[in-house]
Amino acid sequence: MVNDIENTGSKFREKLENTKRVANQNADMHSAETDRYEFWSLFLNCFVLLFSAFLLSLALASEDFIQRTVSLTPDMYKWVLAVLAFLNFSITLILLAWRPGFKAAQHKQALAHFSRSRHRIDVALSDNGHFKKEEVETIINEYMDTEHLPKISDNRFNKLKQRHLIKVSISKELSNNPHRCIFLIKRYLKKIGKGL
Numbered sequence: 001m002v003n004d005i006e007n008t009g010s011k012f013r014e015k016l017e018n019t020k021r022v023a024n025q026n027a028d029m030h031s032a033e034t035d036r037y038e039f040w041s042l043f044l045n046c047f048v049l050l051f052s053a054f055l056l057s058l059a060l061a062s063e064d065f066i067q068r069t070v071s072l073t074p075d076m077y078k079w080v081l082a083v084l085a086f087l088n089f090s091i092t093l094i095l096l097a098w099r100p101g102f103k104a105a106q107h108k109q110a111l112a113h114f115s116r117s118r119h120r121i122d123v124a125l126s127d128n129g130h131f132k133k134e135e136v137e138t139i140i141n142e143y144m145d146t147e148h149l150p151k152i153s154d155n156r157f158n159k160l161k162q163r164h165l166i167k168v169s170i171s172k173e174l175s176n177n178p179h180r181c182i183f184l185i186k187r188y189l190k191k192i193g194k195g196l
Contacts, residue, residue: 012131019143020121027114028167029152029160030107037104044095051088055081103150110149117143 058066058081063074072080120139124131152160166189173185 009131012133012136013125016121016125016131016136016139019140020118020125023114023118023121023143025161025164027111027118028164029157030110030114030150032160032163033150033152033156034104034107034111037100037107040098041095041100041104044091044100048088048092048095051084051091055084055088058084106150110146113146113149114143 063077066072066077067074117139120142124135124139169189170182170185173189174180174182177185
């Protein structure tokens with residue numbers, strides 16, 4: 001009877017540890033996606049704003065001034081303005097359709113979900129192996145409740161998984177050698193074929 005309880009406890013521990021490992025990976029992947037979408041949102045928004053200001057300054061400049069300084073005819077100047085305005089408007093439309101800021105917020109929500117799951121698992125694992133079946137099932141079910149979260153596309157998944165595994169390998173090596181240069185750790189791991 002005691003053996004059965006211990007086996008059940010070790011099965012619960014193994015299940016929780018595996019779920020924690022996957023939750024950690026998912027949190028890292030969604031963190032990377034959050035960073036990527038936030039970068040594109042900031043970059044494109046700043047580009048549109050700065051480019052709009054530049055276009056406005058060009059539009060306010062007189063045709064005589066433009067003709068004297070850059071040797072453009074008035075018709076050519078209008079064409080240049082029209083093409084630049086079209087490009088600026090196109091980028092604005094891409095921003096509205098793609099919505100990188102919204103996607104960043106969704107991935108941030110997924111990051112929070114997997115971080116909460118990881119924390120709950122840590123708390124359960126720190127309880128010295130006293131696992132209740134209902135508690136483990138609740139934690140697993142909450143972890144699996146991902147319908148409201150954004151999905152990571154197949155072509156991004158393997159790249160992000162590779163990034164995560166490399167990060168874990170570097171972190172483990174850094175824990176063993178805290179004063180070692182990260183560049184040298186990467187070269188070492190690449191040389192032995194572990195993680196890179």
